[in-house]
Amino acid sequence: MKIDIILAGVGGQGILSIAATIGLAAVEAGLYLKQAEVHGMSQRGGDVQSNLRLSDKEIHSDLIPYGEADMIIAVEPMESLRHLPMLSKKGWIITNTTAFVNIPNYPDKEALMDEIGKIPNHIALDADTIAKDVGASKSANMVVLGAASPFINIDYSLLENGIRRLFISKGEDVVNFNLAAMKAGRNITEEKLKDSR
Amino acid sequence: MHKLLLLGDEAIAQAALDSGISGIFAYPGTPSTEIIEYVMRSKQSRSGAIKATWATNEKTAMETALGVSYVGKRAMVCMKHVGLNVAADAFVNSAVTGANGGLIVVSADDPSMHSSQNEQDSRFYGKFAMIPVLEPSNQQEAYDMVHYGFDISEKFGIPVLLRITTRLAHSRAGVLRKPERKQNEIRLPSDLKQFILLPALARKRYKGLLASQALFEDEAEKSGYNQYIDADDKSLGIIASGIAFNYLKENYPDGNVPYPVLKITQYPVPVRMIAKLERECKRILVLEEGAPVIEEALKGLLSKNLNISGRLDGAIPRDGELNPNIVALALGKPDTRIFDMPAIVVGRPPSLCTGCPHIDTYNALNTALSNFSKGRVFSDIGCYTLGALPPYNAINTCVDMGASITMAKGAANVGFTPTVAVIGDSTFTHSGITGLLDAVNDNSPITIIILDNHTTAMTGGQKSAATGDLLVNICRGVGVPEEHIKVIKPLRKNHEENVKIILGELNHPGVSVIIPQRECIQTLNKRMRAKFAEKEKSKKEV
Numbered sequence: 176m177k178i179d180i181i182l183a184g185v186g187g188q189g190i191l192s193i194a195a196t197i198g199l200a201a202v203e204a205g206l207y208l209k210q211a212e213v214h215g216m217s218q219r220g221g222d223v224q225s226n227l228r229l230s231d232k233e234i235h236s237d238l239i240p241y242g243e244a245d246m247i248i249a250v251e252p253m254e255s256l257r258h259l260p261m262l263s264k265k266g267w268i269i270t271n272t273t274a275f276v277n278i279p280n281y282p283d284k285e286a287l288m289d290e291i292g293k294i295p296n297h298i299a300l301d302a303d304t305i306a307k308d309v310g311a312s313k314s315a316n317m318v319v320l321g322a323a324s325p326f327i328n329i330d331y332s333l334l335e336n337g338i339r340r341l342f343i344s345k346g347e348d349v350v351n352f353n354l355a356a357m358k359a360g361r362n363i364t365e366e367k368l369k370d371s372r
Numbered sequence: 373m374h375k376l377l378l379l380g381d382e383a384i385a386q387a388a389l390d391s392g393i394s395g396i397f398a399y400p401g402t403p404s405t406e407i408i409e410y411v412m413r414s415k416q417s418r419s420g421a422i423k424a425t426w427a428t429n430e431k432t433a434m435e436t437a438l439g440v441s442y443v444g445k446r447a448m449v450c451m452k453h454v455g456l457n458v459a460a461d462a463f464v465n466s467a468v469t470g471a472n473g474g475l476i477v478v479s480a481d482d483p484s485m486h487s488s489q490n491e492q493d494s495r496f497y498g499k500f501a502m503i504p505v506l507e508p509s510n511q512q513e514a515y516d517m518v519h520y521g522f523d524i525s526e527k528f529g530i531p532v533l534l535r536i537t538t539r540l541a542h543s544r545a546g547v548l549r550k551p552e553r554k555q556n557e558i559r560l561p562s563d564l565k566q567f568i569l570l571p572a573l574a575r576k577r578y579k580g581l582l583a584s585q586a587l588f589e590d591e592a593e594k595s596g597y598n599q600y601i602d603a604d605d606k607s608l609g610i611i612a613s614g615i616a617f618n619y620l621k622e623n624y625p626d627g628n629v630p631y632p633v634l635k636i637t638q639y640p641v642p643v644r645m646i647a648k649l650e651r652e653c654k655r656i657l658v659l660e661e662g663a664p665v666i667e668e669a670l671k672g673l674l675s676k677n678l679n680i681s682g683r684l685d686g687a688i689p690r691d692g693e694l695n696p697n698i699v700a701l702a703l704g705k706p707d708t709r710i711f712d713m714p715a716i717v718v719g720r721p722p723s724l725c726t727g728c729p730h731i732d733t734y735n736a737l738n739t740a741l742s743n744f745s746k747g748r749v750f751s752d753i754g755c756y757t758l759g760a761l762p763p764y765n766a767i768n769t770c771v772d773m774g775a776s777i778t779m780a781k782g783a784a785n786v787g788f789t790p791t792v793a794v795i796g797d798s799t800f801t802h803s804g805i806t807g808l809l810d811a812v813n814d815n816s817p818i819t820i821i822i823l824d825n826h827t828t829a830m831t832g833g834q835k836s837a838a839t840g841d842l843l844v845n846i847c848r849g850v851g852v853p854e855e856h857i858k859v860i861k862p863l864r865k866n867h868e869e870n871v872k873i874i875l876g877e878l879n880h881p882g883v884s885v886i887i888p889q890r891e892c893i894q895t896l897n898k899r900m901r902a903k904f905a906e907k908e909k910s911k912k913e914v
Contacts, residue, residue, distance in 0.1 A: 185720065186722065198377060198544065199377075202375070202377055202546070207545075207546065208377065208544070208545060208546065209543060209544065209545045210543060210544040210545075211539055211542060211543040211544075212379075212542045212543065212544070213486070213542070214402055214403060214405075214406070214487075214542050214832075215402030215403065215486060215487030215830070215831070218722070219722040219723060219724070219725060219755065219758065219830075220720075220722055220723045220724075220725065221720055221721055221722035221723070222719075222720040226543075232626070233627070234545075235618040235619075235621040235622040235627050236618045236619050236621075236622035236695075236696045237539050237540070237543040237545075237615070237618065238539065238619075238695045238696060239696075240622060240623075240695070240696040240697055240700070240708055241696075241697045241707070241708050241709040242708035242709050242710045242711075243708065253716075253717055253718075253720075254720075256713065256714050256716070256717050257713060257717050258713075259711040259712065259713050259714065260709045260710075260711055260712060260713055262710065262711055263710065264710050277720070277723065278718065278719075278720055278721075279762075280718050281718070282716045282717070282718060283716075286716055287716060290714045290716050294711070345905070346905075346908075
């Protein structure tokens with residue numbers, strides 16, 4: 176078993192929390208893990224990504240080779256496309272549709288969605304709105320993780336444990352918001368997969 | 373024992389804690405910052421059992437660590453690659469004094485310049501100083517090598533350089549710990565003249581260092597960290613150093629490379645192992661993260677007959693970090709890309725945060741300079757370097773820590789006025805004060821703007837050595853006239869007033885210092901969040 180994941184977003188959008196949740200779950204599942212993060216200058220509103228690799232065998236490279244990522248999990252639509260050369264032929268893109276516009280030349284949003292639509296396997300969802308709807312407006316990142324969770328071959332309860340361990344120091348409320356956000360995202364993908372069957 | 377999930381930086385820090393360090397010193401710099409931060413969060417540091425502090429710069433950090441070593445205790449000093457330039461005087465001479473208590477210098481290189489001005493390779497410094505260099509290939513090895521590094525540092529009485537690169541520093545993996553070691557007791561060097569580098573004594577110490585080279589080489593052959601992994605297909609032999617070894621293994625199922633591989637993670641290079649590889653294989657491919665250090669040593673100047681590939685012949689690009697694909701292409705394997713990045717995707721460079729005080733300062737500065745020709749603003753290393761980008765386009769240089777003041781001085785000294793230096797509070801105390809003294813002594817007509825946001829912001833908000841009144845007092849103490857030290861508040865509502873103050877100082881034919889004081893928006897938000905959480909907690913308790 177091997178899962179290679181690219182996490183993408185803009186500095187400050189919480190991709191490292193997604194990585195940490197999956198990481199904690201993977202460790203509890205007894206898997207090997209490598210996770211390369213971006214720190215430093217890019218975190219100031221620039222594009223950020225993380226390479227997350229899980230396997231039941233030893234992992235060598237901290238970086239995923241081109242064309243081998245099983246999925247790209249993106250908290251921002253344009254960022255979901257930046258790392259497309261990493262994606263495998265049958266790989267999935269799971270992305271938020273809410274754009275983070277902090278540059279003057281941000282592309283046309285409909286054209287972006289068309290581009291995302293060209294990838295055979297994709298889930299696009301308005302994670303910001305969904306997060307608000309479940310009363311967890313700051314947890315759009317966890318909605319996206321939830322939407323990706325059916326493709327991550329780890330028991331869902333372990334991801335829930337991961338959220339508990341990651342956020343417990345911030346209080347029970349924060350844990351519950353994040354759990355609700357992740358569940359809401361997961362439901363959307365499960366519905367979509369049902370429809371397509 | 374349970375595995376810990378640690379960044380490479382954190383693995384080094386945990387190993388330092390477990391191998392009985394008494395002190396760790398650093399100046400923040402990506403990708404090295406997290407090492408000392410991890411130690412600062414530890415029980416041992418909070419209880420005062422281990423001294424862990426930010427230093428004003430890498431040189432003071434290095435010298436402090438050397439002082440710890442002098443009294444016989446173990447010390448670590450951490451910096452980014454360009455920080456080693458700042459520490460170089462102390463670093464190179466520490467090879468001549470040698471170490472008493474174990475001393476490890478960690479230098480984190482940044483190939484591809486993710487957060488740096490150059491991609492210099494610290495292994496050159498290790499060779500230059502003639503000390504052992506360790507270059508771990510993964511997080512576990514980083515952990516283990518700290519223990520081992522302290523062992524050989526004390527065994528040979530020599531500082532050891534631990535060289536890592538961005539991908540190892542900032543990548544997480546499971547790490548198994550070793551049993552903890554006690555700290556050393558205070559025990560001065562048996563020869564109390566060991567650390568006196570008077571020429572007569574230094575010559576003796578230097579001869580000793582030269583004589584030790586054979587011992588270091590022997591250690592590198594035998595320690596087990598350098599490995600000769602034999603295989604049947606001798607059409608190619610591969611030398612892979614540090615994390616390049618992982619990218620090599622990634623390219624073969626279960627990591628079984630069909631060619632003989634020499635994994636190098638300890639220097640001086642193991643010459644006997646290299647000679648064997650060269651003897652047995654038709655061709656050699658050298659994979660290194662960073663500069664072609666090993667490759668150049670192998671090729672020398674005239675040995676053109678050796679069949680060696682790597683960064684020098686273009687098999688690997690001459691610059692930038694490696695990845696599995698670059699290594700795959702060098703091995704003659706195909707490009708595995710399926711999708712290309714769509715043309716619609718545009719760059720998203722980092723930018724100053726909304727609410728950042730630097731924005732208001734740059735807006736005021738740009739207005740003040742609008743009647744002068746362009747190209748007058750010398751800047752420095754920090755968040756404010758982002759003022760180079762649109763919409764500000766506010767600065768014209770960024771070279772090294774402190775260069776803003778001295779370059780502005782040089783330009784002004786030969787007749788280019790007005791000139792402006794823009795430097796942050798932490799960069800100013802790191803390397804700006806001496807330049808300011810030069811300018812004062814020369815009465816150079818420059819306007820220095822010291823952006824005081826009360827923190828070392830770019831690396832995540834570490835404690836800055838001097839802010840607020842202390843910073844103002846330093847400028848007074850260095851000799852800037854009282855009437856030309858102006859403290860301003862960088863806010864939009866103060867724009868007109870701030871422009872007037874800057875214009876006034878631009879017209880002054882001597883040294884002026886303007887200090888915009890306002891807290892970094894990131895640290896302010898962090899403080900407010902903590903305060904809010906504290907309030908909520910106390911509400912619940914009531």
